[in-house]
Amino acid sequence: MTRTSSLRRLLKAALNLHMVAVEPMVDVGMWVMRSRLMQTPLIKDVILGLIQSTIYDHFCTGENTAATEKLVIELNEAGLRGMLVYALEYADDNEACDRNLQGFLDTAESTKSLPPSSMSCIIVPLLKLL
Incomplete structure (x- = not known):
């Protein structure tokens, strides 16, 4: 990683953290x-693309284990260490709970x-279910 790309990544990280700190x-x-x-395909793609290249890339290591492993390495x-978190999706039935459990185990x-x-x-x- 070059010094310029490191500076660019640092500035992008600072901007992302500032954005999520502004309520x-x-x-x-x-x-x-x-x-x-979000029901209009083109607008939805633009919004999700913006999220992917900013907030998502800052807080998520990848969409699958291969991408995560690559970034962790x-x-x-x-010289950095990470904290690995499986982001649970909302679950309102047994099938969704089973998917979340399997995702965490994977x-x-x-x-x-x-x-x-x-x-x-x-x-x-850990989630408390009512």
Whole structure:
């Protein structure tokens, strides 16, 4: 990684963190995601593309285990360790709960192929169901 790309990544990270710290910005983002705008394919693609290249890329290591493993190895080679979290999807039935459980188990299993000490911890979100 060159010095220029490192600076660019650092500035992008700072901008992302600033955006999510501004409560009205988060509120607008949530409104857009729940709005009828997301029912228009072209607009939806633009919005999701923007989210993918900013917030998602900052907070998520990848869409699958292969992408996650690649990024974790890159970070480890740079002397950084990560915290691996499986982002649970909302579950309102047994099938969705089973998918979430399997996703978490797959995430935990994937750590076996990562370099030793590349992860400082795995975070297990516990939800209380009413």
